[in-house]
Amino acid sequence: MRALCWVAADELAVREVPDPELRNERDAIVRVRRSSTSGADLPLLAGRDPLLRAGDVLGTEFLGEVVEAGPAVRRHRVGDRVVVGASVACGGCWYCRRGRHSCCDNGSTDPATADPGWERSDAGCFGRPPAAGGFAGGHAEYVRVPYADVGAFRVPDAVGDDRALFAADAAPTGWLAAELGDVRPGDVVAVWGAGAVGQLTARAALMRGADRVVVVDRHEERLRMAERHSGAEPLDYRRTDIPSELRDRSGGRGADVCVLAVGAPPARSVTERLAGRGTDRPDALHEAVHACRKDGVVVVLGGAEAFVDAFPLGAVTDRRLTLRGARRPDLRDVPMLLHRMARDELRTEHLATHQLPLEDGPHGYALFRDRADGCVRAVFTP
Numbered sequence: 001m002r003a004l005c006w007v008a009a010d011e012l013a014v015r016e017v018p019d020p021e022l023r024n025e026r027d028a029i030v031r032v033r034r035s036s037t038s039g040a041d042l043p044l045l046a047g048r049d050p051l052l053r054a055g056d057v058l059g060t061e062f063l064g065e066v067v068e069a070g071p072a073v074r075r076h077r078v079g080d081r082v083v084v085g086a087s088v089a090c091g092g093c094w095y096c097r098r099g100r101h102s103c104c105d106n107g108s109t110d111p112a113t114a115d116p117g118w119e120r121s122d123a124g125c126f127g128r129p130p131a132a133g134g135f136a137g138g139h140a141e142y143v144r145v146p147y148a149d150v151g152a153f154r155v156p157d158a159v160g161d162d163r164a165l166f167a168a169d170a171a172p173t174g175w176l177a178a179e180l181g182d183v184r185p186g187d188v189v190a191v192w193g194a195g196a197v198g199q200l201t202a203r204a205a206l207m208r209g210a211d212r213v214v215v216v217d218r219h220e221e222r223l224r225m226a227e228r229h230s231g232a233e234p235l236d237y238r239r240t241d242i243p244s245e246l247r248d249r250s251g252g253r254g255a256d257v258c259v260l261a262v263g264a265p266p267a268r269s270v271t272e273r274l275a276g277r278g279t280d281r282p283d284a285l286h287e288a289v290h291a292c293r294k295d296g297v298v299v300v301l302g303g304a305e306a307f308v309d310a311f312p313l314g315a316v317t318d319r320r321l322t323l324r325g326a327r328r329p330d331l332r333d334v335p336m337l338l339h340r341m342a343r344d345e346l347r348t349e350h351l352a353t354h355q356l357p358l359e360d361g362p363h364g365y366a367l368f369r370d371r372a373d374g375c376v377r378a379v380f381t382p
């Protein structure tokens with residue numbers, strides 16, 4: 001089959017690779033109909049993960065049709081149209097039984113190769129190196145889906161592929177962020193990053209009853225999109241003092257909940273420093289801590305850099321902040337999100353700004369990486 005493979009830093013290629021096969025009785029094979037780029041792919045693309053090997057297939061977020069199911073798969077049949085949650089989780093461990101699939105103990109096929117920074121494995125993930133399970137991703141014609149009853153979800157007829165695709169990762173991650181932030185009716189919520197996850201975090205916060213949601217970014221098209229489709233208030237951090245503006249919009253107290261959805265939080269300041277800009281600006285994480293009200297919650301999403309220098313821990317204790325983090329979504333919210341999509345309460349298809357055949361995957365990733373041509377997500381069809 002054809003698949004989009006990592007080759008070397010900043011180099012991808014569509015290659016012929018072996019078809020996936022059922023390896024145990026709970027597996028299914030899915031023929032991919034759509035797959036999307038994801039911000040967490042960018043450090044991999046840049047070659048920053050030493051465990052990624054040439055030929056590994058990327059692709060965290062995908063949707064397709066079941067073409068083969070192992071004998072222990074109960075919830076799915078051949079022909080089902082399914083969206084597959086980005087987290088690979090067993091469904092039976094201590095964490096999974098409590099709905100915290102992203103912390104699954106059995107998501108990795110090689111638990112000895114845990115995340116080298118933390119010496120502990122969490123849920124697996126499609127299109128990731130061995131520390132995250134080493135499962136081949138969705139930028140391919142076919143994918144092997146382990147624990148298919150746990151991670152694959154039948155898509156309601158009323159929900160089209162382009163919408164349902166984002167129930168795999170971006171929508172449940174956004175929902176989880178709002179939940180970790182304990183967003184309540186009347187809250188003022190600030191989200192750094194107007195990419196797909198940031199926009200869907202904003203949407204989730206509004207669905208949970210937030211009074212105002214502010215999205216912070218510097219890309220005009222993304223800010224306009226967040227405003228139009230998510231109902232968020234856009235703020236360009238190049239033109240605004242964000243903590244002071246958030247105090248103004250929250251009766252002087254600061255945002256109740258601050259969410260970082262910028263992929264790798266310190267990267268912005270590093271990028272700006274390299275570009276000779278913004279050397280006097282705090283990075284997004286510092287900004288979020290400073291913008292949060294006393295007793296508020298700061299949620300950090302995504303593949304954050306492993307270590308952050310000069311973290312303002314004093315502000316966390318002095319102002320009684322709660323700091324929470326998540327790298328992957330749980331699976332328990334996917335059916336609810338699909339249901340909201342079917343009722344038209346949650347629309348996501350606008351995020352697929354670029355639809356390309358899988359053969360154009362390298363070009364799609366270049367657009368996505370550079371945020372060129374207004375790219376929010378590049379979506380591929382095999």
Ligand SMILES: [Zn+2]
Pocket residue numbers: 089090091092093094095096097103104105106107
């Ligand atoms: Zn588990």
